[in-house]
Amino acid sequence: MTTELRRLRNYIDGEFRDAADGRTTEVVNPATGEAYATAPLSAAADVDAAMAAAEAAFPAWRDLVPAERQKVLLKIADRFEERAEELIAAESENCGKPIALVRSEEIPPMVDQIRFFAGAARMLEGRAAGEYMDGFTSIIRREPVGVCAQVAPWNYPMMMAVWKFAPALAAGNTVVLKPSDTTPASTVLIAEIIGGVLDELGHSRGVFNVICGDRDTGRLMVEHPTPAMASITGSVRAGMQVAESAAKDLKRVHLELGGKAPVVVFEDTDIAKAVEDISVAGYFNAGQDCTAATRVLVHESIHDEFVTALAKAAADTKTGPVDDEDVLYGPLNNANQLAQVKRFIDGLPAHAKIEAGGHQVGEKGYFYAPTVVSGLKQDDEIVQKEVFGPVITVQSFRDEDQAVEWSNGVEYALASSVWTKDHARAMRMSKKLDFGCVWINTHIPLVAEMPHGGFKKSGYGKDLSGYGFEDYTRVKHVMTSLDG
Structure with a gap:
């Protein structure tokens, strides 16, 4: 008797969608070695749609006062707690992780990290305004970079998704996030949760998008002209490929790669x-x-x-x-x-x-x-x-x-x-x-308060902390004449 596989779908502009060309890949539970779901194998049309949704949602999200973005993130954290058992089940099936350990070691820090970045949204820091030239006042603005293309790994699919979307959204960016092709289930559930919060609070659901796929999908995201930043947690090889691709149009890159502690x-x-x-x-x-x-x-x-x-x-x-x-x-x-x-x-x-x-x-x-x-x-x-x-x-x-x-x-x-x-x-x-x-x-x-990130071939950029938040911002100097 054949068990019907669950169908996972992309989340683009507030809608769950199959890949435009209908292609899928099987998702395997590593504890059994057996397939339990299918997920979209997204291609260029899907990436285009997700980027367009994020781009359209960006101006309104960027222009919100930080307190409004904080409300969204705090509500997301609350929903994570309320739906913890669903997230635990999805992650356990994703990765074969012991249920008790996901419950005790992953859900609490994830919720805490979201709440940390909700607070960070209201702590934009810069140099003091002042007169560094006679007759002129200088001001520093710290602004979101734009649409962020983010690729999460398969070792901690849920937590690494949090490390990516929470600082990005807190800083005023919009997101297109791709989970690993072996672990999409919990990220699709996260999309449902975040989409519901955005809808409930009256914001565009295009602020947060999830597309499933393989390395080619990730490559298409990084190569796409829309994102201002590409963030990946993965292998050294993948990080080098992302850096090379992003260099072609000078995208900002955030890389958390391998380790040998x-x-x-x-x-x-x-x-x-x-x-x-x-x-x-x-x-x-x-x-x-x-x-x-x-x-x-x-x-x-x-x-x-x-x-x-x-x-x-x-x-x-x-x-x-x-x-x-x-x-x-x-x-x-x-x-x-x-x-x-x-x-x-x-x-x-x-x-x-x-x-x-x-x-x-x-x-x-x-x-x-x-x-x-x-x-x-x-x-x-x-x-x-x-x-x-x-x-x-x-x-x-x-x-x-x-x-x-x-x-x-x-x-x-x-x-x-x-x-x-x-x-x-x-x-x-x-x-x-x-x-x-x-x-x-x-x-x-x-x-959450301290940075996580390395040097050499472990990549660059920081996750967590105020430093991780700043990675998703850009600095602008504004100078005004005092002559009126």
């Missing part, structure tokens, strides 16, 4: 506490997090003890179905990602040692065991490249200088952490580590 553990660390926290930060969301604690550098004097403890923590960590409240993480997102993780493990050099895991779990879905690999060298592929799976590597370092050299010796520069009781050493390391975030004696907490 070093976790530097010194000899004075409480090993048991560090292992407990690092294993959670490395395996949460199946390690599919660009800030995940997956590259541990531990001082040689405690290396063996640390590896033994970490391997035990891995063995005690559970992956499994969405309704099991004892699991820390669910499956990898898709078959290609599972194959990539397997390739890294199958291709380990002879000097590497698998201390725990290293294998697929179960016959259904894309589950992979919590894995620890030791004995690695700095130039090994698994140390240099992002695995994006539940795999923690361990290297042994001899002193602080080597720890810094190896930490910085990758092409990514998003996040890092230092574990030590020595305050002066922690401060030295935080200065020397070339990463957008340095955690001390913790790894992975984020707050």
Whole structure:
């Protein structure tokens, strides 16, 4: 007996629509490996329609006083809370994520982040007006950039959608947002929620649009002449392609790309506490997090003890179905990602040692065991490249200088952490580590008030915080003569 697949649709100018040419793609639940829905495979006509809707809605939305945009965002946050169970179900099916963890670890921060940006809408900052030339007063205006083309990833489809639309809308921009082709369900539900709020409060529903599709759809969005800004969270390759494409018409670009976070553990660390926290930060969301604690550098004097403890923590960590409240993480997102993780493990050099895991779990879905690999060298592929799976590597370092050299010796520069009781050493390391975030004696907490973003091939621009809000604005100088 064949189960009928649910039909997801684009949301353009307040209407749910199929792709103009009718093409679709199947959406697979990674916990089962089976298709549960179809989504539009949007092409140029769909992108044109979404951009036209956003462009038409922009002047009125831009000209609202910030307090009015704040009302909209606060109402959206309220609706997220009211419809939390629907969002949880959609995200769990999207990603195979444990229901209990989506409820506790994603819904509350998402709601908080929307409310933060609702407040940020009313805190536009600039230099004080003043006379910097005799007879003239200068004023700074901070304005929205226009229509924003935004592409969200598949590891946190809901939360990354929030990180994109909330600051953009708060600043007065209009949005065309594309979810990953493997995880469109929760974003389509978000469109329904936001569209309902806009309609209820009397604003154009063209302020927020969602189109589903693949990489070609994203490419068409970035290449389109309408958007003033392109924002993407994704791979380094995708980010470089977006930057190259956007350069052709000088679009502003916001890129949050890959990571390979070093976790530097010194000899004075409480090993048991560090292992407990690092294993959670490395395996949460199946390690599919660009800030995940997956590259541990531990001082040689405690290396063996640390590896033994970490391997035990891995063995005690559970992956499994969405309704099991004892699991820390669910499956990898898709078959290609599972194959990539397997390739890294199958291709380990002879000097590497698998201390725990290293294998697929179960016959259904894309589950992979919590894995620890030791004995690695700095130039090994698994140390240099992002695995994006539940795999923690361990290297042994001899002193602080080597720890810094190896930490910085990758092409990514998003996040890092230092574990030590020595305050002066922690401060030295935080200065020397070339990463957008340095955690001390913790790894992975984020707050709406603080920026998230990296350097080097991890991209540029900031998510969250006032800095993230400012990324969606432009600065204008207005000078007036005092002669009247």
